[in-house]
Amino acid sequence: MNKKEGHVFVWPIGTRIIHWMMALSFTTAFITSFYEHMLHDHVALGFIFLTIIIYRIIWGIIGPQYATFNTFKLRPSQLKHYFVEKVQNRWRKIPAGHNPASSWFTVWALTVGTVIVVSGLLLYGVQEAKGLFRFLNSDYTQYIGILAWVHKYASYLFAAWVFIHIAGVMVEQFWHRTGMVFAMITGYKRTEGEDTKVKPILSFFAYSTILIAIGTYFFIVSSNYNFLTLQKYTNIDYEEMHPVFYNECGDCHKVYPPYMLPKRSWQKIMSSLDNHRGEEITEANITKSQQASILEFLTQNAAETSKREAAVKVMHSLGERRPKNITKTPYWRETHKDIPKSVYKQKKIKDKSNCIACHKDFDQGIMDDMNIIYRP
Structure with missing residues (x-):
């Protein structure tokens, strides 16, 4: 006997919470993807999405009535027939479980969602040298572009599919008057059938998934680095690594990580010290032997030798060009194009070349997105 006359209890509360968590995690992850400094939050939200994808696949195998894949209408x-009837009969009866359209939507969403999370984890490891796949950074940076493309357009495809899904629900709600909007809120559908019954073990699984997803999110955002976001590269002590470079170059300005420019750029810089940022550097400032030592250090650790994201992207953007300034690289210009010129005129910044003003730990070789300091 049904609890509510004229309605069928289809979606248990755990399923409803997870449904809205999936919608919220994808939406917020999609939004944060447009902001470099929110990468950490983007990753944390992605882990919620990943947890729910895994849950839904398992739920489709062991779940209660109306939730399992074997009840889907995929022919x-x-x-x-569903769409023909939808057009011809405004008042047709709806099934208690998934109709053919929602069956296809669920399978498609799980497939594309899996592509999103797998490509995201791989991209995080290969490009950022972080997370579970950070070990791939050493050998697979040539695939950054492909992974980024797959992750980006799979997300756009998922977003488009969500809009189609919402449009379908709206048609059901306002044209067919089935009350579909409220089904995933109350758990009841206005139709015929038997109320779903959920075994205690399945309820435990659903609530555990909710707690794991939320717990994972807070575990990630509460600390910069943990086993899920641990980075391959750590701070570099340039003073210990090469005292001459650190002391002589750092005497006038913060040191620049050598991997930010290619070898030929550093050679150009070191061969034109008579006009270095408008200053003349002579042997009285830095001896010839010191200059030679600094140049050797810079070329040995130049962009060509590094697999860090910035180094790889700088080299990819340059082609045959070898500018003397980081700010002249296409990569720098692209990543800074939305920053108003007025920002660089602030007292704490003064110039575009003052990278450490906006990138914490820049002088220690760190270009982490979460270390970006915005000064609007």
């Missing part, structure tokens, strides 16, 4: 003839 093309069923999908065709």
Whole structure:
């Protein structure tokens, strides 16, 4: 006997919470993807999405009535009949479980969602040298572009599919008057059938998934680095690594990580010290032997030798060009194009070349997105 006359209890509370968590995690992850300094939050939200994807696949195998994949209507003839009936009969009866359209949507969403999270984890490891796949950074940076493309457009495809899904729900709500909008809020659908019954062990699984997803999110955002976001590269002590470079170059300005420019750029810089940022550097300032030592250090650790994200992208953007300034590289210009010129005129910044003003620990070789300091 049904608890509510004229309605069927289809979606248990755990399923409803997870449904909205999936919607919220994807939406917020999608939004944060447009902001470099929010990468840490983006990753944390991505782990919620990943947890729910895994849950839904398992739930589709062991879940209660109306939730399992074997109840899905996936034959093309069923999908065709669904849309024909939808057009011809405004007041047709709806099934208690998934109709052909929602069956296809669920399978498609899980497939594309899996592509999103797998490509995201791989990209995080290869490009950022962080997370579970950070070990791939050493050998697979040539695939950054492909992984980024897959992750980006799979997300756009998922977003488009969500809008189609919402449009379908709106049609059900306002044209067919099925009350579909409230089904995933109350758990009840206005139809015929038997109320779903959830075994205690399945309820435990659903609530555990909710707690794991939320716990993972807070575990990630509460600390910069943990086993899920641990980075391959750590701070570099340039003073210990090369005292001459650190002391002589750092006497006038903060040191620049050598991997930010290619070898030929450093050679150009070191061969034109008579006009270095408008200053003349002579042997009285830095001896010839010191200059030679600094140049050797810079070329040995130049962009060509590094797999850090900035180094790889600088080299990719340059082609045959070898500018003397980081701010002249296409990569720098692209990543800073949305920053108003007025920002660089602030007292604490003064110039575009003052990288450490906006990038904490820049002089220790760190270009981490979460270390970006915005000064609007």
